[in-house]
Amino acid sequence: MTLKAAPDLLFLLGPSGEWIASNPMTRTHVAASASVLEGIRRTADGHGPDFVEALKGFDEVWVEDRTFFGCRDCTVADATGLELSPRPEARVTGAEAVATALQERFILIDDEAAYRKRFALKTRLLDPEHLGNFHQQMGFELLMRQHKDPEQWWVAQKFEEGLKTVRDNAYRKVQEEFLKRDVPKWALAGKKVLDVGCGAGYYSHLFASFGAEVLGLDQNPEHVSTARNAFRAEGLRFEVFDLSDLESLKRLGGGPFDLIYLSDVLLFYFIPYQPPSTLKGGSHTGRPPVSAASFLGTLKTLLAKGGRVRVLEPHGSFSLCLRYGDPSRPLAVLNEYRRKWFGITPNLQTAAQAFREAGFAVVDIREPVYEGPVRDREDAFLAEYPIWWLFELVPMA
C-alpha cells in the first residue's frame, strides 16, 4: 500500500513556529517536524519512495495531532477544529507511527477515489465510511464523546442557566446584539407575531417585550415547556406544533400575523432528508421535510395585509467556513459552496429561488457582524464576516 499526500493539503506556520499540515476538507490538522513535511513532499505523487522509506536518515520525526471538533462547546463556534496551542501529550514519534497518524488524519491517503467518497452524509450514526455533515458530526460529538442529549445540550450551549441571557458566544455577539439593535425599529407594539420554530422562546419573549402579541411554535415539547416556564408575559403563548404538517399549519388559529419570524429554522427545509436514526438533534420529526418553498408558501397564507416575514439564518458562505490566518485578521476559507456535504445552509441562489417560488419578494438583506470591542481571534472573525444573514420578505403583488 503506497501512501501519498492528500490532494487538499494546506501547510501553515503555527504560532510557536511549528509546521502544521492541514486538510481543510476533512477539517483535520497535525503539527509536524520539518522532516515529515519533506517526507510528504517526496511522496506527493504516489510514485516516489514509500513514506517510511523517505524518512530514513532523519533524526527528528514527529507529529502532533491538532484536531478537535470545533463546535464541541457551541454550534456557532469556529468549526475549523484547528488547535493552535502545542499538545505535547499527543506527540507521536518514529516513521511508522507517524505514517499511521497522518493517515488517520487524512494528511496521507492510499486511495484517492475512496478518499473522495468520504465527503458524504453518514447513512447512520456509526458510519465509518462517510464523514457526514455538520449536524451528523455534531450528533456524533455529543452522543459518542460527550454522552449528552443533543436537545438539552442545544439550549445549554446558547443560553445561560434559567434562560436569563444568551451565552457570551457568537449567539450573543452577533445574533442577539443585532436583534437588540434592530427589533426596536420593527414597530411591534400591538402587532401579532408568529415565531416559527421558537425553540426555548427567548426571541419570542424579546418580541413580546416590545408590546407584540406573540405565538411561539416548536415541534419539541421539551423546548415548549422550557419556554413556558422561563417566559411569562402579557400576550405571549407557546404551542407544540409540527411545522412540516402543512395541512394543520394552514388552519393555525391566532392569526393573521403582521410578522412571521424564523431564526435558525429554515435551513432544515433545505438539508437532504436524513432518517432520524442517523442522528438526533434539532430538526427531526421523523417525517421527510417538505420543501422550503411550500413551507414558506403556507406561511404566506397566515400573513396579515401588509405583513412580512423575517428569516434569520446561518449565512450561506460564512457559517461553518474554515478560519485560518492571523488572529487579528482571520481568513475565511471556503471549501464548498454549491454542492455542500458538510455545510447545512442553502447558498444565495437556492434561498432566493425558494422565496420566489413561495411568492415572496426580498425587500432587504442584512449581514450582521460583531460590533463590540475585538478581544480575540473569534471577535476579529465575527467583526469581519457575517455568519448569519437576514432576509425580509413581503408577498409579491
Next chain:
Amino acid sequence: MTPPDVRPWLVAWFERKGQVAGSTLEEKIQTDYFAAGLIDSLGVVSLIADVEGAFSIRFSDRHYQERRFSTIGGLAEIVSELVAVKPA
C-alpha cells in the same frame, strides 16, 4: 474478578430493547443492531454507558470507526479485546 461473558451479556442487553433475530447465540450475534432498529442514537449512549460500566472499559474514537462496532458479535470482540488489555 472474571468479567461476565461478553456475548450473552450483550445479547441480553439488546433483548431488553426488542426481538433479536436468530435462535442460537451464534445467530443472534450476527445482528446489526442499527439496521435491525434495536436502538436509535440515544440508545447508543446508554449502550456505551452500560457496557463501559459493566466491563470497566473505555471506548475511543478509534473503536467507533470500526465496522465491527455495529454488530453484536463485533462489539463483543472489541469489548473482549479491551478487557484483555485492561491493567489488573
